[in-house]
Amino acid sequence: MPLDPVLLAVVHNGLRQVATEMDLVHEKTSFSPVISEGLDRSNGIYHRDTGEVIAQGEMGLPSFVGVMQFSTQSVMERRKDIGPGDIVLLNDPYLGGTHLMDVKMVMPFYYKGSRWCWLSNTGHWPDTGGMVPGGFTSTATEIHQEGLRIPPVKLFRAGVMDDEILQLILQNIRVPEERIGDIKAQVGALKVGEQRLTELLDRYGADVVDQCIVELKSRSRQQMGSHIESVPDGVYESVSYCDSDGVVPEKLAIRLTMTVRGSEIDFDFSRSSPPCRGPMNCPAALTRSSVYVAIKHIFPDVPINSGCFAPLHVETPSGTFLDAVYPRPCAGAASEVSQRVIEAVFLAMGQAMPDRMFAAPAGTSGNFSLGGWDPEQRRAYIMYMFSGGGYGGYWAADGLTNGCSSIGISKTQPIEILEQHYPILYEEYALREGSAGPGQHRGGFGTNYRVRLLRGEAKASFLMDHGVGGPPGILGGGPGGCNELVVHQSGSETRPLHVSKGEGYALREGDFIQVRTPGGGGYGDPRKRSDEAVAADLKRGYLSPQQAAEEYGGNRRPNLRASIGQAAQ
Amino acid sequence: MSRWQVGVDVGGTFTDVVLVDPTSGTFRIAKVPSTPADQSEGVMGGLRQAAADLPEMTAFVHGTTVGTNAVLERKGAVCGLVTTAGFRDTLELGRRTRPNPYGMTGTFEPLISREFRIEVPERVDAAGRVLIPLDEVAFESAVRALIERGAEALVIHFMHSYINPRQELRAAEIARKIWPNSYVTVGHEVLREAREFERASTAAVNASIQPIMARYLGRLAGKLGDDGFEPEPLVMQGNAGTMTMRAAAEHAVQTVMSGPAAGVLAAARVGVEAGIGSIIACDMGGTSFDVTLIRDGSPSLSAEKDMAYAVPVRVPMIDVHTIGAGGGSIARISRAGLLQVGPESAGSRPGPICYGRGGTLPTVTDANLLLGRLDPASMPGIERAVPVAAVREAILEHVGRPLGMDAVQASTAIISVATNHLASAIRLVSIERGYDPRDFALFAFGGAGPLHATALAKELGVPRVLVPRFPGATSALGCILADLRHDFVQTINSPLAESDGAAFDAILAEQAARGRAIVERERVPVDGIVVVHEADLLFRGQSHVFRMPVISPGFDPALVMRDFAARYRARFNIELAEMRVILVNLRTCVVGTRPKISMELFAPAPSSGSPAGPHAVRSVHFSGRFYETPIWRRESLTVGSTLDGPVIVEQMDATTVVDPGARLQVDRLGNLIISV
Structure with a gap:
């Protein structure tokens, strides 16, 4: 019945x-x-x-x-x-x-x-x-x-x-x-x-x-199946990279072959990089789960139960860093590698049905931890902060600014609350100008923050990503800005060897760190972005005059020259 | 001498007016279409329809959506922001979120656009120490630049101003000298609480609706004055209190949720007088369903509401939970083959099919019509009569055939799914907060509330439903009942065990004094002033505060701590004796109580002679079959009347459905009490 x-x-x-x-x-x-x-x-x-x-x-x-x-x-x-x-x-x-x-x-x-x-x-x-x-x-x-x-x-x-x-x-x-x-x-x-x-x-x-x-x-x-049927059958290949594993300064590749057949999809990651020495190995369960999250982002209306994921077949990527086995370290898997796996799925889907997709989001949790001793409060502390970045432009609009990670829905802590708890001062917590990937619908912006240690001593650690290449655009859109990280110790500047990763940076009173998080990728050819939209971006200081000229072909667009000239002053 | 009081609620579709003279015990009610372009026209029209003689009126209280709509539609005033160097983008960055848990799309426009946000050198640390003094020259030129760019309202928002407001105050002093009008909003004055984004957002909401509220209220006050109304008109606040129009123009953010707050207040009062203190107020109209929990006659407030995505407003407001479900909710079959009702709504245009305004998709109202619960001849929304056959065909096409059901089965299914959806909203405000809905009565109001309430009560196991005398005019009634009210908050953020109760007494006393002073300035007749003190507490390390009443003077930290542990255990069933208790905020609410109006005034006349009978009999579908159901007019029901379901009661603005097996009684105030 x-x-x-x-x-x-x-x-x-x-x-x-x-x-x-x-x-x-x-x-x-x-x-x-x-x-x-x-x-x-x-x-x-x-x-x-x-x-x-x-x-x-x-x-x-x-x-x-x-x-x-x-x-x-x-x-x-x-x-x-x-x-x-x-x-x-x-x-x-x-x-x-x-x-x-x-x-x-x-x-x-x-x-x-x-x-x-x-x-x-x-x-x-x-x-x-x-x-x-x-x-x-x-x-x-x-x-x-x-x-x-x-x-x-x-x-x-x-x-x-x-x-x-x-x-x-x-x-x-x-x-x-x-x-x-x-x-x-x-x-x-x-x-x-x-x-x-x-x-x-x-x-x-x-x-x-x-x-x-x-x-x-x-x-x-059935619902997931019917969504997948709307994706053209075919074999789509994509690759996304982790900056490094934090130990060996080499990129790690996530290579995806996605085969869409009727109402089912196979995901094959077997050509990805081998297991790595540092903590960027990803347990196979998390690799699989990341594929599920990516697809749920693309088809959000399917209720979560095991049926939702039944049409998705993810082969265990044995012999790669996406199938971590004992005793491989994996501290960076949950917040970073998983987001690169999601990105690879987004990129493959971007080829399959670009008119219904979005360019890559910032895709890093921007983990920053600070552990130290506060002489005024007479207590040891561990501070943990994550940060957002730009989302990719999509078929209908520009990407969101300071969106949260694709694996999370978490809010950042208010700066006033962080300053109440820890001996630090945020001198800047701002929209990162110029970080959006150019496009007809540009990406959203990342953030730019500077934190100074007010008293005592502390050690800073960073586990971030997208420092070497920015989140890619689609349909001719450009990549978002790369993650940047600079440690200022007693007047000298350090950029970590691993660009977006590093730990144990000793800070003393007055030292500070500067972090710039990635912008989202652009969607579509930037030259197709309307004059009004580019002019508004200039007026708001989102774009530099140089970017308007170079990325959006502004000097060849008579209606934009005045705006660029005005912004340049 | 008459003491007429006027309550006016402007809703999306209708403007309701209630006139009451407590001395003579008379009242009048009017309902006219709202006039969105200038709401004051509808208000004056409503007053005319109610034959209000304005020189005779002693009080006018107004619930309005002008401010709320301006924010939701981003049609507020052009605002400028001057803020601490490094924090220009606070309003745009928010707290790093996205509109939905799944899906990487969606957009957000900050309330103040970036070209209208300027930084100045200035900085206070978390302990309130000045690290960088305010650069007054830079500040003044920033303010002048904003005037030049065309900003009408100004927000001054500095980091940590809740703990040390001196730099903000100095800036405000400079700004007020040169700003061309009085629309200067200062962060800590709107909200003296930590969390820079939430405080900035609350201030920005205030600034963006302030000029609009001021203009609208000024226009309305002018019209009222022209017609001879002398006292200062009052405006409903989202906290279910009221304040003068002048104060409302200044504290504009307090008017957010003004209309729903009035409805909830009326629900609470009617419930208390009917002897039912704990009720769940259910306001159902064409597009939305608002639910509020009322315990022992007092509606709960929340300072955690977001007006829209990434637009938090952190002033206490009535804790209304809203879902997109109403008479206009559209029924359809999802990709998975499941029947879904809402959240898409046909709205008032095109509206349900049966309204004859061009609607083609079946709605909840259409399903009710097909089941015989609504009579198209007596519905206020009908523009052009639509044959029932057309409604039936649409329900068959969109719902019936895909599910293998006939039109009546499909309509029953639509109502059941809608009822279930409404029930889940009620569960969320009750069970989730630790209350069993079965311990409450449902208070049904709004145009569609009484239509669904009995079925809803059955679904939830709620034993009783209360339908007030005028379900459609409940919010306007609430306006008349509201007291003057002002709320204050101060962030403390220190361990309770080591604190000095006397210092807290001083803060609370100062808040109370400020409130009293405002109430006195308002020059509205009050019976007395009531002061309530509350504290927000948490265990060190947590971030969600727990609010509870405290006693002051005589604030005893040890007692508060014990009380907190007990209340926490009762709510979450968790004992945390080993954790340190932190006092996060101290709050004071000052209420100037206005003379009470008894609900007895609205009671129908006692029965005279033989009771009138039903005016019609109609075939109505309930659980599996049609019943020949008597249709009564509300006006013909007298105090003490008892009717067994199935029965339907019709009145100008609402239809009450009583299912078979349920029994309706008219209480001494004229309310319908339905035992389910």
């Missing part, structure tokens, strides 16, 4: 709402600013037998879209001894993970005495030990330098927290007292999910909800 369409819609909303409420409790109560401000967390419901995603919160961090099901599956494979009240904790990147800072909890959910599904969540902890406060090392050569690696262990047994495991963890990480709060927040979210899901099943019946889940999966699959 076909399902009542109304019931189906109701159950669909109900399941999503369970996950969304879990996200909210997690965000509101956590201590890690990366979770509470950055929303770097995700909660979801996973299938009892397959571990596949049934529903995930719409406001969960996109990069966890696929990853969470892979880590749930790892727990299912490795822990056959799980019962009611148990909660398994893990952060092992090789077990369907990302980087060590993303700590997952997996909890079996029982309904009327039998296991009905799994509830899982991830939260980004500000520290898990390791060689760099905050965990964003760019120089580790094995995972043991990156922090504490936790296999699937039971943090809760039959409802009781295992204090020995807790103490083992807390003694191996920095600023441990606040992590107790984060653990409580993460557990609290799972408990809310348990309560709401029980109510949903009581209301509609477990059998009916089961049927709905099967049906919803098939509908999502």
